[in-house]
Amino acid sequence: MNFLAHIFLSFNDEEISIGNFIADSIRGNRYGHFPERIQQGIVLHRAIDTFTDAHPTHKQSSKRLHPNQGHYSRVVVDVFYDHFLAKNWNRYSEVELEHFAAEFYSLLKSRYPILPEPTRHLMPYMIRDNWLYNYATVDGIDKVLNGLYRRTGSKSNMNKAVLDLQLHYDLFEAEFSLFFEDLIIFSREKFNSLNNP
Template sequence: MNFLAHLFLSKENTNIMIGNFIADHIRGNNYTAYSKEIQQGIFLHRAIDTFTDAHPIVRKSKRRLHERYGHYDGVIIDIFYDYFLAKNWNSYSEIPLDIYTNKIYSLFKEKAPDLPLKSQQFIKYMIEYDILFNYQFEEGIAKVLNGMNNRTKGKSQMNLAIEDLKNLKEVLEEDFTLFFKDLVNHSNKKLKEIIENL
């Protein structure tokens, strides 16, 4: 899953949100430098990724793209799933997306100096381009895909994936809806376990 989904699954605990957000920039057991709740967020992020990678619906989504993008299929599906979450946000949250994302930006702006350098850099980029809010628009997804393609120096051809989103939107949205229901249930249980055991 991508950034919006990870944040949403963190519930309302801001430290767990922070841990979940920075988890990709924390290697091995380097999490011990952070508070207990931030560690819980890091563990939640890892649990979400493990569950997502193994889920048969996610694997089916990836197969729809694999021939064209090879091992980049998973990155693209993560981005597409955030698009469907943002697009259907009102089905999952009572807080409007613009209010939710602005709250996230304010939190990360405040906490950025204490976070890994890569997280700080992404926070700046995320706020400048209003990434989380713009996930709901095809234009926003196209920008993200172009940026990812540039990072791979054009090797991934991820910029072309906006065509796949348009062509496969119905089936991919169905994949997402079914999978996300399972993920929310799993994440809620896992978060409870992590809080009880750490």
């Protein structure tokens, strides 16, 4: 899953949210210097990724993209699914998405000294362009995918992925809805197990 889902699936725990957000910037087991709850957020992030990659519905979405996106298909699906989470946000949260995003940006700023360098580099762009909120629009997702395209050195087709989204929009949305219900259950169980080892 992409940023919005990982933050949402931290269940309003600030330290878990930070760990869940920065996990992709952490190599291997090099996170022992973080506070315990942030470490647990990193563990939760990795568990979510493992569950996601193995889930048959996520695989189905990825397979549809494979002819155009190749080995980037799973990354693109993660971005698509964040779009559908943002678009249908009120189905999952009582807090408005705009407020949720603003609160997380404030949290990030307050934890800046402990953030890994890749996260520090990403943060100003994320906040300036309000990624979390703008995931709710196709244009917002298109900008994210074009950013990822540039980060691959223009070696992917992610700059064209929004065409796949538009072509199969209802199918991707239905698959997201099925998948995300399972992911919420899994993530809640994993979150609870971290609280009660």
